[in-house]
Amino acid sequence: MIRRLSLALLLLVASGSAALAERVVAGLSRDAISITTNFEGSEILIFGAVRREAPAPEGPPLEVIITVQGPSQPVTVRRKERRFGIWMNTEAIEVDSAPTFYAVASTAPLLIALTQTEDLRHQVSIPRAIRAVGTGVGDLENYTEALIRLRMDEFLYQLNEGAVTLRDDTLFDTSIRLPANLTEGDYRTRIFLTRDGQVIDAFETDIAVRKVGLERWIYNLAHQQPLVYGILSLIIAIAAGWGASAAFRFLRN
Secondary structure (H helix, E strand, O other): OHHHHHHHHHHHHHHHHHHHOEEEEEEEOOOEEEEOOOOOOEEEEEEEEEEEOOOOOOOOOEEEEEEEEOOEEEEEEEEEEEEOOEEEEEEEEEEEEEEOOEEEEEOOOHHHHOOHHHHHHHOOOHHHHOEOOOOOHHHHHHHHHHHHHHHHHOOOEEEEEOOOEEEOOOEEEEEEEEOOOOOOEEEEEEEEEEEOOEEEEEEEEEEEEEEOHHHHHHHHHHHHOHHHHHHHHHHHHHHHHHHHHHHHHHHHO
């Protein structure tokens, strides 16, 4: 009995050591992005290596999963239906927390690279990154799928399976395209190493996205002094209208 317990403990320690033998060493091409008035998006190169204290274990291949997540905000998703000949909003579900941007890149399809249990634990896939509340499970799933579909059309949600390149089972890299309509904040970047669908190591860092220059001044003015911002917007609109009218009269004469 004692020999069996000792053997089981030895196997447990050995498996734990094998899991810790592979660690992520990663970096980003940029750790800060500035949003200006002419900002048209950016591309982030994420790269790294797998550090090993022992030879790579035999068995299932190593997979790499990379996620980039923007600040989360509550969202109201509405359903439109045709009533009396016109399209109008009807039912709605409140999504408690949804990332303003979310990208997933991996060496293999997520169904192969990650088990459902590990996905639930680490919230890797796009649906798992969204927290929603609703009255019916069926409706909740439909509204969540609609939100994902709409944000995918705007490139705010991205699923890039097979976009991570893994060389010699050691070096990996991928690029994530950030669209122009980014929300200011810290973008959480995570890198997972998996074998047989199980996470064996993870790395996390942040990308700071900030408004600068005129964009920052307008943003602060709108949020800190809304009255001044409103008056200034009205003056600019009146001046633009008067200028267009004067130019039209000049060209007409």
